[in-house]
Amino acid sequence: xxxxxxxxxxxxxxxxxxxxxxxxxxxxxxxxxxxxxxxxxxxxxxxxxxxxxxxxxxxxxxxxxxxxxxxxxxxxxxxxxxxxxxxxxxxxxxxxxxxxxxxxxxxxxxxxxxxxxxxxxxxxxxxxxxxxx
Numbered sequence: 001x002x003x004x005x006x007x008x009x010x011x012x013x014x015x016x017x018x019x020x021x022x023x024x025x026x027x028x029x030x031x032x033x034x035x036x037x038x039x040x041x042x043x044x045x046x047x048x049x050x051x052x053x054x055x056x057x058x059x060x061x062x063x064x065x066x067x068x069x070x071x072x073x074x075x076x077x078x079x080x081x082x083x084x085x086x087x088x089x090x091x092x093x094x095x096x097x098x099x100x101x102x103x104x105x106x107x108x109x110x111x112x113x114x115x116x117x118x119x120x121x122x123x124x125x126x127x128x129x130x131x132x133x
Contacts, residue, residue, distance in 0.1 A: 005033040005125055006054055008084075010040045010069060011061035016089065017041075019112035020059055029122035032129070043067040043075075050080045057124050058083075062090045062098070063110065073102040085124045087117075 009020045017039050027034050038055070040046045043066075049055060058076070060069030073086045088104035089112065090096065099107035105127075106120045 003033060004036050005056040005128075006036050006038055007057045007059060007121070008038045008040060008046065008049055008055045009059045010043070010046045010064060010072065011089070012041050012064045012066075013061065014041075016061050016063075016110070016112070020089075020117070023112050023114040023117040024121060025118070028118035028125070032122050032125040035121075035125075043072050046072060047076065047079070050076060050083070055084045056128055057121065058086045059121070060086055060088050060104070061110075062088050062095065062107075070098050070102040070104075073104050077103040085128060087120055087124055 009017050011017050021037050024035050024037065038049060040049060060073050062069040069088055073088060076083050085105040088099045088102060088107040089110050090099055090107050091110055093109055096107055106124055108116050108120050
């Protein structure tokens with residue numbers, strides 16, 4: 001198992017980024033790597049970090065301003081070669097179809113519920129590990 005996994009968190013709201021950080025902890029589950037959080041507050045910062053490489057999972061805030069995580073997800077899926085899996089934060093369960101449209105691998109509702117979020121993040125980290133093996 002790799003020593004650390006880098007999780008990019010995009011939200012213009014520092015409180016949302018903090019909720020993700022707290023829900024993740026050092027690692028979201030015992031069988032996945034320790035997580036290093038990389039916070040981004042703008043879409044340009046997300047693209048810049050993804051271009052650098054080394055991102056294992058993206059967590060995108062669907063309610064972010066000026067560009068929501070759903071539109072950003074669709075953009076990076078089109079533009080970033082081997083784009084990492086995306087966990088989308090959505091406002092309402094009824095928005096799940098938009099998460100599908102955006103091509104996100106997973107979605108959870110806001111505000112971040114720690115157990116649900118950690119489970120979804122751990123699942124994506126496990127899938128990524130299996131794909132890398």
